[in-house]
Amino acid sequence: MTSTTTSGTPTTSATSPDEASTTSTEAPTTSTTGTTTGATPGDCAAPADDADEDGDGIANKDDNCRCDANPNQLDFDGNSVGNVCDAPLVFSIADGAPPEFNKLDSQASAGMGPIECQFPVSLVVTSGGVAVMLDDAGTGKVYAATVNVADTPQLECDIALIVTFKLVIKNLMITGPDAFTVGFPFTLADHDSGTVTGVMDTIHNIIVNGVIDVQESTNEQLAMPGESPLADVPGSFPVGTVTVANDAGQITLDFNNDNHVVFTQTTMGGFEIKLTGLTGKLRLRQ
Incomplete structure (x- = not known):
């Protein structure tokens, strides 16, 4: 299995079980x-x-x-x-139901070279571990240590006259390799009111683990059925808005980006899978 990276994502990842064990989950x-x-x-x-x-x-x-x-x-x-x-304040329980909260929409593409299909993917977050630190002057730090995602329904890739295959993305877990490197500003007035809001100052690097399961294929030479692991695949969340409400014990990460590449991975069958864009609100509580 090989993996590819895109601009703005980490360029290294764990490549052995021993190395992988050092990544916090x-x-x-x-x-x-x-x-x-x-x-x-x-x-x-x-x-x-x-x-x-x-x-x-x-x-x-x-x-x-x-x-x-x-x-x-x-x-x-x-x-x-x-x-x-x-x-740090730590938030771990999914708060609010899709589609308003905890459904992050993206667009997937799958193919070989110029031959590809596109299909929507919704990542439904079931739990996580997002932490926040605030300073004394007006800057916060956010760290998505873990984000756990439900298995997707069966997704269909249709490359006209060439191949149609159906797949499921399952056991998806996203971890943050770099603690508290993403900042966001807040005002002292907001702080005193009990709710701080600010826009991230950079992307949030992530490591993706899970399985791409090709369940059906009309051309098994081009799209081989079976499972391909997503093992320590580097990627990133786009810049988003952070809101922390103290009274509610709640954090919301609001993403609205159609162009950011979340991650890219090549399956065992040779198809490159890429998720582009992330839109939706991830909300967790303590």
């Missing part, structure tokens, strides 16, 4: 109820006194993050631990 396990990265009022080395350990103008006794400067004292989840030293 689980959401971050940090707590959202006050467990921190080691710089909170509770476990920071600085005592709760009148000194100012981090030099942010807030006395230690009043500082919600004593060892990392945070003059705004922003605390999005209201747990008395400042954003800059709090654990």
Whole structure:
């Protein structure tokens, strides 16, 4: 099996079981109820006194993050631990039903060279692990650690007068190889209101695992029936809008891009499968 990449996607992926085992397939396990990265009022080395350990103008006794400067004292989840030293907020439960939420539409193409067909594909998200970190000044970071997708219904590729085959994309799991590299801005007013919204500053790299199962074919020499693994195939989500609502314990990733190549893969039978464009809203809750 060979895989191909497109502009803007990662150029490397795990190529052996040992290498593949280093790719995270689980959401971050940090707590959202006050467990921190080691710089909170509770476990920071600085005592709760009148000194100012981090030099942010807030006395230690009043500082919600004593060892990392945070003059705004922003605390999005209201747990008395400042954003800059709090654990990431983690969202994992699919929230809302398709088609309004958790149905990401794309366009698939399959073929060999200039001979190809196109057909729509909807990725229905069943669960995931998306985490967010907010700073003290107006920048958030988002990380899609895992996105689990339901098996598609049977899809049909029809190349007129040459071949028609039917396939299912199944066991699809998307993981993020790079934690918290995608940022988005937010306003302090939005932060104080309990809902932050911003546009991603870059694409979100992903690794795709699953199976392409060709179930029927009118020309088995061109389109061989059987399963072809999607094993550590590199790709990416396009830039989208991030919205985090604290009261609802909810995150929404809103994609609206018809041209972005999500991933490309060549099956064992020699057909190149490509997903282009991503439109829809992924919404998860805690």
